[in-house]
Amino acid sequence: MVVFSHLDAGTAESVWDADGRLHEVPELDVAIRRLVVVAAHPDDETLGAAGLMARVAAAGARVTVVVATDGEGSHPHSTTHTRARLSAARRDEVVRAVRHVAPAAELHFLLLPDSGLHEQRDDFRRDLSRVLDHERTDSAGGNGLLVVAPWSGDGHRDHRVAAEVVAELCAERGIRHLGYPIWLWHWARPGEVPWRHAEALTLTDEERSAKGEAMAEHRTQIDPLSESPGDEPILHERMRMHFERAREVFVQESASSASVPTQYFDGFYDRHEDPWGFESRWYEKRKREILMASLPFQRLGRVLEVGCATGHVTAELRLRADTVTAIDAAPAAVGKARRRVVGDDVRFIVARVPDEWPQGTFDTVVLSEIGYYFSPEDLDRLIDRIESCGAGLLVACHWRHPVSDYPQTGDAVHRALRRMAGWDTTVSHEERDFVLEVFERSPARSVAQREGLA
Template sequence: HPDHALAGDVAAAGAAWSGARLLEYPIWAWHWSTPDGEWPLGLIRRFDLSPEDHARKLQALALHRSQVLPLSDEPGDEAVVPPAMAAHFARGFEIFVDGTAAEAPSPDASGTASLARSFFDEFYREARDPWGFETRWYERRKRALTLAALPRERFGAALELGCSIGVLTADLAARCDTVMAVDIAEQPLSIARERLAGRPGVRFARMTLPGEWPSGVFDLIVVSEVGYYLATADLERFFQRCRGSLAPGGVLLACHWRHPVPEYPLSGDRVHDMLATVPGLVRTVEHRESDFLLEVWQPEPARSVAQHEGLVP
């Protein structure tokens, strides 16, 4: 039903922007689904209605005559919602699916899904630093460019999405009052925690993005080499949640590898193309190389570094 689909899309977008909990309401699934089929049993939530609310609901259902009563006595004009179907909604409780709690990778229209946690668990099982953050000149140079692209010398609260073993986290901690660093896998997080042990203001959390999301508002959000792990639908929600977590006047920095990787759902260029569609953001920095793309986005109206310094109006 396109009206149901549109209502669901609007609710999902609103929940993503605001960080609210998303509860999905099954309607025709009661008719065609089976308990061992499409129902995600671990995400089912029951809410009991008060006697007053139950009575109001029964009254409202009875008034929905075009659905619960026959349109006429002619064959084919039977009630759209027959009594056996209506019984599911006449009970004294509601059943919802907790969409916010879902951690399973969701496929996009092409059938491509975000990379699962098991992919990263296996990747880090082979090596402590599989990408060479600690050893490669390429990574050291890219970090230096990343830090140089930040339009302010210091930030209050920062959020790093996809912190891995915490090498960039340490650099961010030197320029931010607090850093919330998130990763999908526990193994790199244990290394990151050890690296920054005792560093005040730095916290780590294991989360599967975008279904799980840290609370709070941040002056700086860093999305470095993580966006292409997500399928299109998940990345759209990911950037919506980034926008919703960005403080007024905040900074969103994104940096991604541009060469194709067969295992990744998206390319780095595609990630940045999608970032450019997020409403209300203005790109203030663009650094493009054959290997990676680095951009800074700020809520409009964004001011340049020279404007902040009073060098230009």
């Protein structure tokens, strides 16, 4: 739990500006038809996503803003403003602020108690479900719909609860969800930001101006309510500078912050002979053939396969490898794989990565249909393992549709992989159902270049 006070000076914006990672975050794809901005309190939507709202609205897409509480608890020690007075004032501020960036936006005020989202979680979930179901119906089942909400790691309880509920609802409906940090910029240092899972929107001058006008509407937060103690501004000038910058940052969120436990896979293999249809589905056979055809070297050297399952890909890799080390966390899967692929050049290991990792170095790493089982933190550690094992070639392939049981989506996994420093993407194959990419150490050459054809 992060402990901070809004009265603290906080981390200066100059510290963030001097850190190159803020400027290197990949650009957010805003090719969306509908945007839902969820705010725990009035002004969250403006600070975190006003520029995004302006961009989407200007493109003719629909913007919906959902404000969970009225933020009536912002000045608990005020002797001049009652909670009811603050509640009414802050609702009016949201209306005026949103008009500056998205004049046609639809606003929903859920009127839940400030600092009480945890206790009112069920009501919040019910009310937000109605909004999302309406938006999902109007956007062809969620395609082209993006939901942004306060980031789960922001350090404020209402922000965390809002993020958790939004993540759960979006996962159930197959809707993409991103978190926008607010207080992170105040209490954190650059090394505490999950940069690998971040995307940013670079604002135009017009969008920055509109956002500034929207921020200025939140008078109860940026100005003192009076000269009396307890009426100090919540958003002092040093804090506001974080939201005057040219980039809005968003972080990939998920329904679960933990990696999928090993028992999950044991149960699948106990209940099903071929749980994912590796043997029976044309989809799986075709995907394996595409994966093997995408590998840019005829000989793969020492291969590490992370997540071998029952050994179907292992058998194909063996034909082009000197040795194959195949890992899986499920003993039942490894047992089937050992029976399928027999030979001194293949080694099977029951191991839970990234905590457990085989000894030795490898030339090629295969990461197929496993990355989305890891929490963002564990995925970062797995990527560090891959980067330090000596490999010069990484092939990754993942299912793209959201699954409520998984902490991440396949697309999120590949966004993290693309941020690896010192690697080039030499093959990129994307379908509605899966994404496959090959990464090679920089500077990488194409197959034709290596063979003198280009």
